[in-house]
Amino acid sequence: MTFISAIALVEAIEQTLGLQAKIKWPNDVMIDGKKTAGILTEIKAEMERIYYIVVGIGINANNTRFPKALRANVTSLALEAGRDVSRIQLVQALLHNFERWYQITKQNDIEHPFERWRAYSCTLGNRVHVNVGEETLEGLAIRLGANGSLYLLLDSGQEQEILAGDVTMVASV
Template sequence: MCKGSKVLVRKPLFGPLPSVGSPVRSELKPFEIQDRLNTRLIGKTLVWNYEVDSTNDVALGLASTGAPDGTVVLSESQRRGRGRMGRSWYSPPGEGIYLSVLLKPPLSPLKAYQIPMMATVATVETLNDLFNLEVKIKWPNDLMLRNRKLGGILTELKAERDRIQYVVVGIGINANMTQFSEELKPFVTSLALELGRSVERVALVRALLRSLEKWYFLMLEENSPGGSPGPKTPSLFETWRSLSCTVGNRVEVKTGEGIIQGLATRIAPDGSLYVREESGKERHIVTGDVALVVCR
């Protein structure tokens, strides 16, 4: 384990024993994750649970009691995992990646939109590099592979007028699931289903935390006075936009004002989406959920 790292195990390390005839699942061992992690911030404190209601809820609770910047909460399962727009997140034990990262960026709340961008880019980069895949981003932060959902990002923050106090970034990845309900089957996939084999989750989490740290510091550098990426380094927004499978496709977007249908024409630097309706009117969408798009 890296010097200065801390692991908090908050439940029995190996959870309940599997019943006779049930598949054997490998555990996410927190000490193995921190071994050779070599990050400066993210994952230096790692809180591991066998089961929680939601890793985001745990991280938000820790944030309110002064947990350090970069704290990571991991769990083998979630009873009430949640995604965007209040949806539930399927979280069976020992098969997925369910983690939340507590961050305290020195940013204005007006820059908060960059945080889910950063987390989504870092996660997609990890999956594509580790497994030679072509994961894409469905606006705003769903992880898509061959037009099926592989994972997603949920961010929650507490802010004052001029600064972010803290933000919790929740990341869910369908890793080794091979069975989904009939209702979910047409719309979701997993790494195991795509690769034809199970994946080593410890290595995946370790790579993900490294990528998150890289993109987090790049984001902070871009927002520092005079900060910008190097001449050969694309900006966070340019990278996020290049991974999008939304622009150029016909979409159906669910918003608080109803459903908007049309052609997704562009994504603005603040992450908002523009959709041209059949009438030719262009709609500017700041928050919503793309319900219909082909992500190949």
């Protein structure tokens, strides 16, 4: 659900504001390298049954002031668009897009959303640091696994599958 939520939000931002947003694995929406939204998902399930899925989406919509410590890394839709954002229009577009992508995945078409996610990714093809617990890995983000995992090509030449972690883009020199 995190993936289709991110796709739906990126499309809603483009549809309502004309802004080009990107997805940073696994759950951030970025504009020009700055975070503008985050998605959290909680699920309770067993092997054959999903009891519930909760998706929370936090969007910096009309914020124009951020703490000094965050200014280099965050932005808002209003700052990027140069005008106030209609949250109603944005949420309507988001829900419409989410429903469309949900129906696609409900028909067991997982590859189509993954293709779209890859197209919107600002992670794939870039060097990243990934904090996984106490460990930090650095490598080239090379692909997305069928389960939504991120694959890194480490400097040793080994591929490492990442199921969860915090990603930081490594600046080019």
